[in-house]
Amino acid sequence: MNQPHDPAAGETAVPALNQQNMVDLMHRLEKTMEGSYSCDEAYALLDEYVELVADDEEAKKLMPMVQNHLDMCPDCRDEFEMLLQILKTADAEA
Incomplete structure (x- = not known):
């Protein structure tokens, strides 16, 4: 029986392991690059990346x-x- 997720207890919700979850996991593993960024590392650069994308820069090549x-x-x-x-909306209103 699954226990309800309790964020206060510091538990992380783990999705049920079914075929679709396994397929998703395998796709992610295929795309994993050596030295891949963690969420914290990617988040620290996200503002800069969003600005590059919004300015039609080649963000994929630059970052x-x-x-x-x-x-x-x-x-x-x-x-x-x-x-x-948010950035596109702010630019449109300016």
């Missing part, structure tokens, strides 16, 4: 390790997309 992390990490990718939308 490939950040792009690699975003390709693998849905949480960081969601944060990136939110920041990009």
